[in-house]
Amino acid sequence: MQGLILAAGRGSRLGQLTSTQPKGLTPVLGKPMLSMQLDAMKRAGIDKVAAATGYLAEQVQAWVSISFTNARWSETNMVSSLLACAPFICEDETIISYSDIVYPTSAIDSLMTATSDIAILYDPNWLFQWQQRFDNPLSDAETFRLTDSRRLVDIGRRPEHLDEVQGQYMGLLKFTPRGFSIIQSLLAALPQTEVDKLDMTSLLRRLLATGEQIEAVPFDGFWFEVDSETDLIECERQLKAKGGLEALLV
Numbered sequence: 001m002q003g004l005i006l007a008a009g010r011g012s013r014l015g016q017l018t019s020t021q022p023k024g025l026t027p028v029l030g031k032p033m034l035s036m037q038l039d040a041m042k043r044a045g046i047d048k049v050a051a052a053t054g055y056l057a058e059q060v061q062a063w064v065s066i067s068f069t070n071a072r073w074s075e076t077n078m079v080s081s082l083l084a085c086a087p088f089i090c091e092d093e094t095i096i097s098y099s100d101i102v103y104p105t106s107a108i109d110s111l112m113t114a115t116s117d118i119a120i121l122y123d124p125n126w127l128f129q130w131q132q133r134f135d136n137p138l139s140d141a142e143t144f145r146l147t148d149s150r151r152l153v154d155i156g157r158r159p160e161h162l163d164e165v166q167g168q169y170m171g172l173l174k175f176t177p178r179g180f181s182i183i184q185s186l187l188a189a190l191p192q193t194e195v196d197k198l199d200m201t202s203l204l205r206r207l208l209a210t211g212e213q214i215e216a217v218p219f220d221g222f223w224f225e226v227d228s229e230t231d232l233i234e235c236e237r238q239l240k241a242k243g244g245l246e247a248l249l250v
Helices: 012-018 033-043 057-061 078-084 105-112 126-133 177-188 192-197 200-209 229-241 244-249
Strands: 002-006 049-053 066-069 094-098 118-123 144-146 152-155 168-175 215-218
Touching (some): 002 033, 078 200, 105 118, 105 168, 118 126, 152 200
Parallel strands (some): 118 215
Antiparallel strands (some): 118 168, 144 152
């Protein structure tokens, strides 16, 4: 098992906090998120971790021994950063993490239990966090529906009602080499302009449309997505209430 952190973006919604550093290096309670992600993977037994870089790439490269650069990071989306890391993902089962999320070791442990070629981690108790972050939780949430056997059937659309949202995808995925080869084949059939625009949930939705099985693993512990300055404030508030950074050691 190996790990990959997608850390190519700037994160412009964080304003001046990312004017001189990539989004993933934004500190939470004084510690860069990238450092927390690396720690969580290491405690879960994943010692080989690479990163996708782009904006101020050398700053991320200082944290990892293996990196791949998405030279077009400013004009493409996360799927393009994923493709830049293809040689690495083809080697072994890979846990893939966004760089703007805070989570404990147990999140990685949970995702490692997945047995499918393509799997994602999701929060079934998503509503509380979204209520803290947004006046209207549905303004930012995406549709997320499952079968009784933890298979994903819908993701990534704008929901109109809460009953369309059984959870929220957390920005953590697991691919086997076979699973990634399925993704590569799907993307190879698309025009480059479409690939450039694809975000991760759009890719997952396209996989579902081909009949591909995607396993959804629930996680009921603390985690947080830091997408804006107000998110950062709320994340730090909640972490302090749980005892600080030590809450991420579980």
